[in-house]
Amino acid sequence: MYNYVIVGAGLAGCVLAERIANVLNKKVLVIEKRNHIGGNAYDYFNEDGILVHKYGPHIFHTNNKKVWDYISNFTDWYHYQHRVLAYVDGQTVPIPINLDTINMLYNANFTQNQLKEFFEKIRDTKEEILNSEDMVISKVGKELYEKFFKEYTKKQWDLYPSELEPEVTARIPVRTNRDGRYFTDKYQGMPKHGYTKIFENMLNNKNIHIMLNVDFKDVIDDIEYENLIYTGPIDYYFDYKYGKLPYRSLRFEFETLDCEKYQEVGTVNYPNDYDFTRITEFKHLTGQKHYKTTIVREYPSSEGEPYYPIPQKKNIEQYKLYEAEAQKLKNVFFIGRLANYKYYNMDKVVEESLKLFYQNIK
Ligand code: FAD
Ligand code: UDP
Numbered sequence: 001m002y003n004y005v006i007v008g009a010g011l012a013g014c015v016l017a018e019r020i021a022n023v024l025n026k027k028v029l030v031i032e033k034r035n036h037i038g039g040n041a042y043d044y045f046n047e048d049g050i051l052v053h054k055y056g057p058h059i060f061h062t063n064n065k066k067v068w069d070y071i072s073n074f075t076d077w078y079h080y081q082h083r084v085l086a087y088v089d090g091q092t093v094p095i096p097i098n099l100d101t102i103n104m105l106y107n108a109n110f111t112q113n114q115l116k117e118f119f120e121k122i123r124d125t126k127e128e129i130l131n132s133e134d135m136v137i138s139k140v141g142k143e144l145y146e147k148f149f150k151e152y153t154k155k156q157w158d159l160y161p162s163e164l165e166p167e168v169t170a171r172i173p174v175r176t177n178r179d180g181r182y183f184t185d186k187y188q189g190m191p192k193h194g195y196t197k198i199f200e201n202m203l204n205n206k207n208i209h210i211m212l213n214v215d216f217k218d219v220i221d222d223i224e225y226e227n228l229i230y231t232g233p234i235d236y237y238f239d240y241k242y243g244k245l246p247y248r249s250l251r252f253e254f255e256t257l258d259c260e261k262y263q264e265v266g267t268v269n270y271p272n273d274y275d276f277t278r279i280t281e282f283k284h285l286t287g288q289k290h291y292k293t294t295i296v297r298e299y300p301s302s303e304g305e306p307y308y309p310i311p312q313k314k315n316i317e318q319y320k321l322y323e324a325e326a327q328k329l330k331n332v333f334f335i336g337r338l339a340n341y342k343y344y345n346m347d348k349v350v351e352e353s354l355k356l357f358y359q360n361i362k
Pocket of ligand 2: 149150168169171
């Protein structure tokens with residue numbers, strides 16, 4: 001007899017399992033359909049001994065001290081601040097767009113104030129930001145939008161920014177200073193011994209049992225339990241009764257090279273060239289020393305594992321039909337990026353999971 005069954009051993013599932021087992025001292029069964037814990041943040045040492053992220057590069061960053069303190073119970077940190085370059089007009093320049101980006105791109109020598117004036121001149125003023133195109137051109141105008149955002153977004157989502165909610169490109173700020181970091185959050189870093197170690201530490205409790213390689217629908221009728229926490233795709237839970245919710249997928253192509261270093265920074269984005277969106281070299285992120293190096297190319301795809309909810313009005317409306325069904329259920333809780341159909345970063349998943357625990361789980 002379990003007090004809680006948790007579907008999914010990703011970040012949301014692990015946080016809740018840990019809290020329920022440790023704080024409430026209750027019995028938890030975690031059911032995971034993959035052959036490992038950790039969800040999309042899972043990492044492992046590949047055959048050459050290099051630590052890689054199976055589902056694409058993950059960097060932890062947050063402004064929420066509670067979230068940072070909570071995760072810090074399960075890991076020490078390697079101090080890392082992510083840097084990304086974009087390959088544009090034959091050279092690699094910093095993204096988010098900043099003072100250096102513009103000076104390199106236009107072979108200019110702007111000061112910060114001159115750049116502010118430049119942006120004022122080139123930006124399109126918008127009364128209302130209706131979509132992800134408006135979001136960018138209201139800050140930097142059409143030309144920079146086309147160089148950095150238009151085709152990257154088309155590749156990533158198979159949609160133009162004008163077809164996506166503003167939140168998608170709002171993730172990438174525009175700066176007039178020389179700050180070349182991808183994230184400016186107060187707390188950022190990489191887990192010193194990898195993400196999987198965090199999940200192992202969270203689940204290491206006699207109250208927690210884990211079943212891997214099992215879809216919950218195949219076993220749930222045979223399990224005795226009081227409450228269910230579901231972190232998978234919400235449309236699957238309800239047998240697609242309101243139709244399939246669109247999720248975007250990726251194909252990851254890993255390559256290990258016989259050299260110590262492949263590129264200058266952790267990630268290089270390719271908005272206008274190739275079928276992949278970006279290349280990440282893991283050793284930059286993890287600080288690992290090794291005579292070889294592993295990179296991953298991300299090829300967006302409509303088929304495959306659901307990685308991204310697609311932020312479009314019609315999808316959000318469709319999700320709301322499922323959400324209303326979910327709210328009618330007693331003793332069933334929906335949490336996480338797939339179950340809430342939200343483009344959450346890891347810190348937001350932790351925040352929402354802790355909120356659910358402290359408000360609703362007894
Ligand atoms: P998931 O990690 O998806 O976990 C859900 C789990 O449920 C999965 O393991 C799945 O197999 C399991 N499951 C689903 N259905 C069933 C079923 N029927 N039966 C049993 N098990 C089931 N966030 C950051 O903060 N920083 C980053 O740098 C970052 N980079 C990212 C890069 C990529 C390419 C992607 C895709 C995401 C990135 N994220 C990043 C987001 C991060 O991955 C998510 O916020 C987080 O992992 C979501 O956790 P979750 O538990 O909600 O979902
Ligand atoms: N984006 C872009 N060009 C870039 C980087 C990002 O157009 O060089 C847009 C694109 O639509 C992308 C979104 O901004 O999907 C969010 O980028 P982020 O790097 O946060 O994506 P994630 O790491 O979640 O895949």
